[in-house]
Amino acid sequence: MKIAVQVDGGELWETEDYSWRDPPFGISGSVLFLWTARKLILICSSEVVHIEVIIDEDIIIFFPHESGWLLICETSVRLVCKGEEASRIELGSVVVSSYLIDDDVVSLTDEEGKFSYLNLSNYELF
Numbered sequence: 001m002k003i004a005v006q007v008d009g010g011e012l013w014e015t016e017d018y019s020w021r022d023p024p025f026g027i028s029g030s031v032l033f034l035w036t037a038r039k040l041i042l043i044c045s046s047e048v049v050h051i052e053v054i055i056d057e058d059i060i061i062f063f064p065h066e067s068g069w070l071l072i073c074e075t076s077v078r079l080v081c082k083g084e085e086a087s088r089i090e091l092g093s094v095v096v097s098s099y100l101i102d103d104d105v106v107s108l109t110d111e112e113g114k115f116s117y118l119n120l121s122n123y124e125l126f
Contacts, residue, residue, distance in 0.1 A: 005032065005043060013049050024061070035059050040069060053080050063100050070120070072098040072108065077118055089123060091116075 003023060004014040017023075017036045025034035032043040040053040040062055053059075057073040064070075068081035074094050079087040093110035101107055106118045117126050 001036075003034070003036070005034075013043060020058075033062075035062060040071070053083060055080075055085075060095050061098050063106070065120075070106070072106070077106070077108075079123075087123060089118070089125065091125075 001019050001023075002014065002016055005012045017039065019036040021037070023034045023036045025032060027033070030044070034041050034043075037058045038055055039051055040059060042050045042052055044050065053069060053071065055071065055073065055078065057076060060072045060074060062069050062071045065079060068079060068086065071078045071080060072095055075091050077089045077091065078085055091108070091110075093112065093114070095108050096111050097109045099107050101117070104120050106120060108116045108118060110116070118124070119126065
């Protein structure tokens with residue numbers, strides 16, 4: 001899949017990447033966040049592109065964390081700091097959606113519709 005980012009009609013950045021879905025994206029201030037199946041990409045300005053994370057599992061969604069990024073993947077949750085995996089929790093099923101409840105809790109929904117929650121202060125599932 002070809003991904004191209006344009007600003008005011010001019011091409012800013014492009015890449016070829018494997019992805020089984022259209023890449024989700026979001027904007028906060030002047031930063032564009034987008035993620036493909038295996039990469040988290042930040043485009044900070046018209047000249048700066050950062051590929052923050054490249055992993056070996058599909059990224060469902062991500063959240064900023066005080067020390068890096070919290071990646072919700074298909075079968076794991078990973079804390080990534082400065083491009084390196086700092087912590088990882090393997091899940092017993094495939095996650096299809098997730099959202100941040102508050103600063104300390106993430107909700108996870110699996111493919112069977114079951115909910116679980118991850119406490120971010122101690123990285124325990126409940």
